Amino acid sequence: MKTRPSLALLGPRCGVLPLSHADAGRRLDSPLRWGGLALLVAFLALLPFVADGYIVYMACLVAITIVSVVGLNILTGYTGLLSIGHAAFNGVGAFACAVAATRWELPFWLAIPFGGLMAAAAGVLVGLPSLRIKGLYLAIATLAAQFIFLFVVQHWTSVTGGDRGLQVPSPQVGGLRLDSDFRLYWLIVPVAFAMCVFAANLFRTRIGRAFIAVRERDYSAEVLGIDLLRTKLLSFALASFYAGIAGALMAYFFRIANPEQYGFGSSILQLTAVIVGGLGSILGSILGSLFMVALPEVLKGLATLLSGADAARSAVMLASARELVFGLLIVGFLLLEPFGLAEIVRRTRARLAVWPFRT
Amino acid sequence: MSPFSLFLEYSLVGLASGGMYALIALGFVLVFKGTGVFNFAQGELMMVGAYVYLTLTQMLGAHWALGLLAAVAVGFALGALVERVVLRPLAGQPTLSIVMATVGLGLVLKGGAGLLFGPEQRQLPELLPRKPVFVGEILIPGGVFWTFVASLAIVLACLAWFRFTRSGVAMRAAASSQANAYAVGINVPAISAATWGLAASTGALAGVLLSALNSLTPHLGDVALAVLAVLIVGGLDSLAGVIVGGLAIGWLQAMTGAYLGGSWREVMPYGVVLLVLLVRPHGLFGRKEIERI
Numbered sequence: 248m249k250t251r252p253s254l255a256l257l258g259p260r261c262g263v264l265p266l267s268h269a270d271a272g273r274r275l276d277s278p279l280r281w282g283g284l285a286l287l288v289a290f291l292a293l294l295p296f297v298a299d300g301y302i303v304y305m306a307c308l309v310a311i312t313i314v315s316v317v318g319l320n321i322l323t324g325y326t327g328l329l330s331i332g333h334a335a336f337n338g339v340g341a342f343a344c345a346v347a348a349t350r351w352e353l354p355f356w357l358a359i360p361f362g363g364l365m366a367a368a369a370g371v372l373v374g375l376p377s378l379r380i381k382g383l384y385l386a387i388a389t390l391a392a393q394f395i396f397l398f399v400v401q402h403w404t405s406v407t408g409g410d411r412g413l414q415v416p417s418p419q420v421g422g423l424r425l426d427s428d429f430r431l432y433w434l435i436v437p438v439a440f441a442m443c444v445f446a447a448n449l450f451r452t453r454i455g456r457a458f459i460a461v462r463e464r465d466y467s468a469e470v471l472g473i474d475l476l477r478t479k480l481l482s483f484a485l486a487s488f489y490a491g492i493a494g495a496l497m498a499y500f501f502r503i504a505n506p507e508q509y510g511f512g513s514s515i516l517q518l519t520a521v522i523v524g525g526l527g528s529i530l531g532s533i534l535g536s537l538f539m540v541a542l543p544e545v546l547k548g549l550a551t552l553l554s555g556a557d558a559a560r561s562a563v564m565l566a567s568a569r570e571l572v573f574g575l576l577i578v579g580f581l582l583l584e585p586f587g588l589a590e591i592v593r594r595t596r597a598r599l600a601v602w603p604f605r606t
Numbered sequence: 607m608s609p610f611s612l613f614l615e616y617s618l619v620g621l622a623s624g625g626m627y628a629l630i631a632l633g634f635v636l637v638f639k640g641t642g643v644f645n646f647a648q649g650e651l652m653m654v655g656a657y658v659y660l661t662l663t664q665m666l667g668a669h670w671a672l673g674l675l676a677a678v679a680v681g682f683a684l685g686a687l688v689e690r691v692v693l694r695p696l697a698g699q700p701t702l703s704i705v706m707a708t709v710g711l712g713l714v715l716k717g718g719a720g721l722l723f724g725p726e727q728r729q730l731p732e733l734l735p736r737k738p739v740f741v742g743e744i745l746i747p748g749g750v751f752w753t754f755v756a757s758l759a760i761v762l763a764c765l766a767w768f769r770f771t772r773s774g775v776a777m778r779a780a781a782s783s784q785a786n787a788y789a790v791g792i793n794v795p796a797i798s799a800a801t802w803g804l805a806a807s808t809g810a811l812a813g814v815l816l817s818a819l820n821s822l823t824p825h826l827g828d829v830a831l832a833v834l835a836v837l838i839v840g841g842l843d844s845l846a847g848v849i850v851g852g853l854a855i856g857w858l859q860a861m862t863g864a865y866l867g868g869s870w871r872e873v874m875p876y877g878v879v880l881l882v883l884l885v886r887p888h889g890l891f892g893r894k895e896i897e898r899i
Contacts (some may be wrong), residue, residue, distance in 0.1 A: 294883070329702045329711075380887045382701040383644050383842075388883050389874035394831075396871040501862055515709065522706055567720025570713045572808075577710025581703050582695055 272451065291440070295432050303577030304428045305540065309440035311496045312536040316520045317446050317529060318489025323518070324526035325450065326482040327462030328377060329386040331577025332393030333490055333517050336398060338509030341498040342365040345413040346406060347499075349537040355418030355434070356427075366491020369396075375481030379477045380464070393514060400506040412505025415498045425499075432447040433494050442489060447529045449485075458482050459527075519573050523580050534588040542576075543569055615744045616864045617857055622746055624856020625754035628761050630829065631836040631848045633809040636639055636764070638875055639843040640781045640801035641784070643693055643704055647712035648809055649830025654748060655681045656817040656826060663731055670733060673769020678809040685806025686799040693802070694795065712827065719824040726823070730748060733818040749819045758849070760811055764804075765845055781843075800840045835875030841892020850890060 265271035275281055295303045319333045344362030353361065359400040373392045377385055400407045407413065417426040418434065425431050449455040457478045459469035469475050499502040516539055524535020537566075543565075550565045580587055630652065637645045645651075655677040663673040692711060736754035738745050765802055768774040780787040780797040785792050817826055836855045840847025855875060863871035888894045 323702065326701070327702070327894065333703075376884050377667060380883055383705060384883055384887050386701070386705055386836065387644075388880060390831070391879040391883075394876040395873060395880070398869065398876075491646070495867045515713070518706060518709075526702070563725050564721060567725070569717070570719025571721060574710045574713030574715075574717060578707055578714065580693060581699075581707050581710070582692065585699075585703065 274447075291436055295429050300428060303432055306543070307428055307432055307435045307500055307536050309537050309540045311493050311500060312444050312517075312520065313533050314439050314496065315490050316517050316524070316536045317532045318486040318493070319517050320521050320524075320527065320529070321446060321449075321489065321533045322456070322482050322486035324521055324528065324531075325455070325462060326458040326479065327465075328374075328479060328482060330383070330389040330486070330514075331386050331511075331518065332373070332389035332391075332396070332514055333486070334509045334511070334513035335393045335396035335512065336366045336370055336487040336490035336499065337494035338396060338504075338506065339369045339487070340494030341504035341509065342400065342407050342413065342494075344495035345415045345493070345498050345504040348418075349413060349417055355499065359438075359492060359499075362495030362498070363488045363491035366581035367488040370483040370487025370490075371480050373487075374480050377483065379478045390511075393511060397506055399416065400509075406502075407506070410506060411496075412507075415502050415504060417502065419501055427502075431500055434499065437569045438492065438496065442492065443516060443529055443533065446489075454481065456480075462527075496565060516573070519577050520598050523576055523587055525587030526585075528587070528589035531587050533588030534592070538588065539550065542572065547573065609631065611744065613691065616860045617748075618741060618744055618746055619750060620857040620860025621853050622750045622754040622856070623860065625757040626812070626819075626852075626855050627833055627836045628848045628852025629757035629808065629812045629815070630833045631840065631852055632761050632764060632845070633805040633812065634830075634837050635843060635845055635848050636801055636805040636808065636835070639845070640777055640805075641689070641693065641798050644842065645706065645805070646705065647688070647715060647827075647835075648805065649827025649829075650712040650715035650719075651681060651685065651806045651809040652813030652816065652830065653719060653822075653824060653826040654774040654813070655806075656686060656813035656822050657719055658810070660728060660730055660817075660822060664728075666897045674811070674814060677814055678807045681806040681810030682803035684801040685804070685809075688806075689799045689802035694798070697783040716824050716827060727821045728817075730814070730818045730822060733814065738888075744808035753815050755820055760808060761845075761849060764808065768845065773800070775821060778841070832872075832875045835878045835882075838879045838889055841889030843893055846890065847889055847891035 265276070270276065294306060298306070315333065315337055318336075319330065321327050322330055322333075324533075340362035343365035344358045347358040347361045348355065373389060376388055382386060401409055403409075416422045419425070420432075423430070425434055436591060452460065457468065457473045459517075460471060460473055461475065461478050461482075465475055469479070491566045494504075494509070497508065501508070520535035520539040521532065522535070523538055524533070525531025546568055547565060550568065553561075584590060613769040627835060630648075633648045633651070634645060637643055637648070657816075658680045659673040659677040662668040662676050663670055668676075688711060693704070693706055696707055734749055734756065736748045738748050740746075768778055776787070776792045777797055777800070779790070780792055780794050780801075784794050784858065787797070812828060833855075835847065838851075838852040839842060839854055840851025855878065858878065859871050861872045
């Protein structure tokens with residue numbers, strides 16, 4: 248995999264003079280960056296009060312997608328292990344959470360991590376062959392795992408409810424039921440925010456660097472003293488944990504967990520988000536998720552505009568148009584902008600830094 | 607009928623449908639062997655071929671032979687175009703990019719077909735005789751039997767072509783070592799494009815045969831996912847493995863379908879995939895990948 252040029256950004260910048268090693272590694276090293284963070288937090292906190300219900304609903308959906316896509320990016324973008332079955336781990340998380348919430352009546356703050364942990368366990372199981380097989384073969388194995396997962400969910404009706412799925416009660420905080428999008432927003436968005444911060448910082452630690460080393464050349468990484476099996480399994484576990492948390496949030500958000508949501512199509516959507524956003528970039532995962540959730544809505548708007556009254560026909564056409572556009576995006580980004588939206592942002596930033604001169 | 611003759615009947619029908627799998631898998635193996643790319647869009651190339659055939663024979667009223675010829679020609683052109691426009695610029699990129707490019711391509715074709723032809727199931731005109739064939743006292747549906755014969759004939763023709771013709775040998779040379787192929791004056795890029803074209807042509811034939819047997823929707827290509835098992839069992843780069851793998855999976859699927867039920871039939875190939883990947887990743891006949899550091 249090509250090395251990303253983004254490390255250049257960590258070097259000295261205008262108006263910032265790092266005096267120690269700790270200073271140089273700091274992310275929030277200037278008033279500008281503190282200001283940016285404060286602005287982002289303020290925006291997220293104010294959004295549900297000023298925006299209408301539709302925007303809040305979409306914001307929740309984007310946040311959930313971000314959690315899942317960040318997980319997939321840890322596995323595929325940072326560790327270089329291609330998974331075409333990520334949605335299966337969403338499913339494991341969703342069903343584990345749903346069972347915990349309905350059968351055992353666990354509160355949400357236990358049920359959601361339980362979903363994440365069960366997904367992580369499933370991830371380790373699927374990741375076990377990853378030492379022996381890699382690249383294409385691993386991708387095929389994850390694809391097979393995806394279909395086997397769907398089969399298990401559809402046939403283990405006593406636990407999963409089969410095709411009908413499981414109804415999930417709204418989470419409860421004290422006496423307050425989080426039963427509207429507005430209320431769930433305050434659960435979903437902080438979780439997504441925290442998980443993004445964790446992931447971004449992970450790649451400044453020994454473990455995160457080991458992931459990247461494995462991606463670049465796994466045998467060379469082993470020579471450097473990185474335990475390959477442990478690192479790959481950890482990456483699988485972490486990615487699936489993220490997927491599981493996203494699945495659990497999804498279960499609470501849609502109030503149902505059913506196998507339809509966690510099929511091959513959803514896996515492909517998440518991979519598209521990773522590629523469009525940028526492989527090996529947290530910012531990319533965020534941008535990619537935003538893009539991939541917003542895009543079908545735009546298409547939907549266009550479809551109703553074009554086809555007018557015939558709703559059933561336009562829904563069918565919409566599904567095809569979605570596939571077409573997703574496919575074009577994947578191929579187009581891979582050919583023309585392999586590092587995705589994140590790279591566009593980086594380039595723009597670099598250009599702005601020396602504006603009005605040319606880079 | 608005794609349980610044993612029932613078993614025989616299931617076995618024969620299973621083996622017969624395995625011939626179809628072998629033909630579908632052939633397109634994957636050609637491309638993988640020739641260019642090292644696993645083409646997730648192969649199923650969609652099949653589907654395109656079938657729609658070309660449908661358009662010509664049913665909508666324009668052409669003779670079936672003309673339709674078949676057109677399907678093969680369009681398949682060839684499309685395959686070569688895809689190689690030139692998408693895969694060649696990605697040469698040397700990590701597996702991830704190449705795999706995702708073919709997945710994206712498949713989505714484009716599927717979505718495009720959906721927009722053009724709509725989601726309706728379409729019935730192709732009869733291509734092969736429907737009259738059932740009797741083996742002893744066991745009955746095999748005519749469509750299944752003749753599809754088996756046609757599929758196997760196409761696969762064997764490809765094998766013979768690789769073995770005995772000049773262009774076939776050139777393809778094998780380019781597959782085994784690009785540098786050496788260049789050195790003896792083979793036009794490797796042209797060979798790659800031709801390999802893709804050939805794979806797409808066999809795919810188009812498979813698509814026509816398959817949809818004449820069942821029916822045609824833009825989702826015809828999804829069958830190709832079930833064929834993964836054939837490829838993994840036989841080995842991704844083995845032409846002979848395609849036949850053995852196809853027959854084996856066809857038989858296994860008939861068995862699971864008959865004795866365990868329809869939904870097991872769907873999931874069985876994926877179980878086989880995982881099992882083989884764990885025990886013998888290069889399959890029965892595939893070449894073991896040796897990685898140099």
